[in-house]
Amino acid sequence: MSDMAITGLLVLTLFLLLGSGVWIGLTLAGVAWIGMELFSSRPAGDAMAVTIWGSASSWTLTALPLFVWMGEILFRTKLSESMFRGLAPWVNVLPGRLLHTNILGSTIFAAVSGSSAATCATIGKMTIPELSQRGYPPEKIVGSLGGASTLGLLIPPSIIMIVYGVAAEVSIAKLFVAGVLPGLLLAALFSGHLMVWALLNPDKVPKADAGLSFAQKLAESRHLIPVVLLIGGVIGTIYTGIATATEAAAVGVVGALILSASQGSLNAATFKASLLGATRLYCMIALILAGAAFLTLAMGYIGLPRHLAEFVGSLGLSPGALLLALALFYMLLGCFLDGISMIVLTMGVILPTVSAAGIDLIWFGIFVVIVVEMAQITPPVGFNLFVLQGMTKREITWIARVCAPYFLLMVLALLLLWWFPGLVNWLPSRM
Template sequence: MTPVITAVLLLLAGFLALGVWVSFSLFAVGIGALTIFRDMPVGRVLSQSFWNSTTGTELLALPLFILMAEILFRTKLAEKLFAGLAPWTASLPGGMAHVNVLGCSLFAAVSGSSAATTVTVGRITLKELLARGYDKRLLMGSLAGAGTLGFLIPPSVIMIIYGVLAEQSILRLFLAGLVPGVALALCYMIYIGVWSKLRADLVPVETRVFTWRDRIAGLLELLPVFLLITFVLGSMYGGIASPTEGAAIGVLGAIIVSIAQRTFSPATLWEALMASVRTTSMIGLIIAGAVFLSVAMGYLGIPRFVASTVAGMDLSPLMLILMLLLIYVLLGCVLEGLSIIVMTLPITLPLIVAAGFDPIWFGVFLILVVELAQITPPVGFNLFVIQSITGEKLSRIAYATVPFFLITLAFTIFIIFVPQLALFLPENVSLRR
C-alpha cells in the first residue's frame, strides 16, 4: 500500500507544483491512480461521482450566498459599518482599531466569505484609521485576523462545502460556528485593548467626544446589517427557511440594501452575477474533484490503510487531534484553506469519527485551521488581499499578523479541550428543518 500512497502524493504534488488548477489536479490524480492500480471503468466512476457531487440540493445555497456577498461588496455597506461603529468604539481601550474586528464580524454574518470580508471592510477602515494616526501594523494585523471570521461566523460558504463533503447538517454547522466566532472576535479585541494600553503610541488620543445621540445615529447606520442578519439567520434557525431559502432571502435583502443606498444598477448586478458564476464554478469543480479523489482512494483502500496504521500507533484521541493540528498548520504554509479541506477530509474524517470526536465539532476545528492558513505566508490569501489595499511588502504584513495567528492557534487548542464551546448550540437548539 505504501507505493500506492507515495504515487498518489507525488502525482498531486507534481500537478500543484506545475501550477495546474486544484480541481484538475484532483481529477487527474484520481484518474491516474485508478488507471495504474485498479482495472476498472474509470470513465463510469468519474461520471457517476461528478453527477452525484454536483446535483445535491444542499449545494444550491452556495451560489446564492456568494451572489449575496458580491452584491453587498458593491454597496456602501463598509462605509455604513465604519460610521456606525466608530462612536461605540472610540472610548474603548484601543479606540477605533476595534472597528476592524467588529466590522469584519458583522460583515461576515452577511457574506460568508473571508476574502470578501477582508477587502470590503479593509478598503474603508484602513484609510480612515491611518488618517487618524493609528498604528499601521496593528491595523493590518487585526484586519488580517478578523477577516478570517468570514469562514467561521455563519453563514459560511466553506461550512457549506464541509457539510456537503462530510454529509453533515449545514444548519447545525452554522450553529456550531456562532459562539466560537464571537469568542474569537472578543479575543482579538482583548488583545488590541491590552496591547494599546502597553503601547500608548499605537492609538492616538481621540479628540472628538461622541455623545449618546451620535451612538444612536450609529445604530441607525448599522440597521441594514442587523436586518440582513436577522432575516437570513433568523429565518433558518426559526425553521421558516432552509439554508437554500435563507440564502435566497439574503440575495433579496442585498438587492434591497443596494437599491436603498442607490448603488444598484443593471451593470452592477451583471458584475455581481458574473463574479458569482466564476467563484461558484471554481468551487464546484474543486468539490467534484475532491469527491472523485475520495472515491478513488476508497477503491484503492488508502483510508482503511491509514486508519489501521494510526490505530497501530496507539495514539490517544488528544494526541491524534494535536498531531492533525500540527499537520494542518504545516499544510497551511503551502496550500490555501479550501484545498486543505477537500484533499485531507477523506482520510481525516474517518479517523476523527473512530476516535470519538463529533463531526460537527471537527468542522469548526477545520474552519479554525483554514483561518490559520489564510494568514500564513507564503500563500495566505488574506495577506495578499491586504497587500492589494496597502501596497505594503508581504513580509511586513505577515509580521503584523503574527499576534493574531498565535491567538487563533491558541483558540484552536482551547476548543480541543473545551469542545462544548462549539457543540452547545447544536446540541441544545431544536431545529425544525
C-alpha cells in the same frame, strides 16, 4: 505495490501537477484517474463521469453559489461605510479606539459574507484609509484586519462550512449555529489583544475624536440597522427552523438586492458584475469539489482511507494527540493550498479516523475551520495576505509578521474549544 508506495506515488504526482501550475480541480481529477486506472479494476472514465455529475447536482450545494452571490452584491454596496459610521462612536472609549472597527466590522460583515477574502477586502477599503489618516500604526491596522477578516470563514453563513457539511454529511444548519459562539470568542480575543497593546503603548494611540452624547451615538447606530436586519433574516430563519441553509441563502440574496437598491447601489452594471463575479468564483469552487469527489472515490477503491485509518489506529493516539497531529498537518497543508481545497482533498481520508476516535463531527468541523483560518494568514499561499498586499503594497513577509499575534490567538481559541466543547455544541443541541 505496497500501500505506502502507492500513496507516495499519488502524493508525488499531486504536488508535481500543482507545482507545474495545473488548476487544482483538474489536478485532483487527474491524480484520481491515474490511481483508478493503475491500481483498481473499476473503469476510470465511467467512475469519473458518474462522480462529477453527482457532485455537481447536489441540492445541498445550491446554498454555496447563493451565499457567494450575496457577498458579491454586498461588496458593491455602501455597507462598509455605514458600518464604520455606526461603530466608531462606541469604540472610541475602548483602549485602542478605532482599531476595534476592524474587529467589529469584520465580525458583522462575516455574518453576511461567508468569505474571508471578501470580508478583508470590503472592510479594508473602508478602514485602512480612515485609520491611516488618523495616525494609527500601520502594523496594527493591517494586523488586526488580517486576523479579524478570517472570521468570514467561521461566523455563519460560511462557504467553507457548506463544503465541510457536504463532505462530512452533517447538518449545515447545525454547523452554522455551532460557529456563532467560537466566532464571537475569537472576536473577543482579538479585541482583548488590541486593548492590552493600547494600555502598554498609550503614546502610539491617537487621541479620541470629539465625544458624542449617548443620544448622538444612538443616532449614528441607525446605519447598522440594514445589516442587522439582513443577518437576522439569514441566521434567524436557520436557527428557528423556518428555512434550510439553501432557503436561507435565497433569503440572503433577496435581502442583499433590497439593501443594494435602497442604498442606490443597484443598477444594471453592478447587478451584472455581482452575478459574473459569483459565477466565476463558484465555477472555480465547483471544479475543485468535482475533482475532489472523484479523488475520494478513487482512494476508496484503492483502499487508502481504510489503510490510513488502520495505521493511525495502530499508533494508539489519544483524541487530543490526534487533533494536535491534524492541526499541524493542516497548518503545513495551508502553506500550499487554499482552505476549500484543503477540506475537499483530505476529508475522505481524515473523517473515518476522526469518527473512529469518537470525536463529534460538528465540533471537528469548527476545529477544521479555525485551522483553515490560520492558513489564511500563513505564507506563502495565505489568501488574506494577498488581499492585504494588493491594498497596502507591503511585502508578504511584513504582512505575515504583523498578523502573527492573531495566529497565536487562534491557537489559544482551539485550546479553549478543546477544554470547553460546549462553546461549540451548546447552540446546535438546542435546535
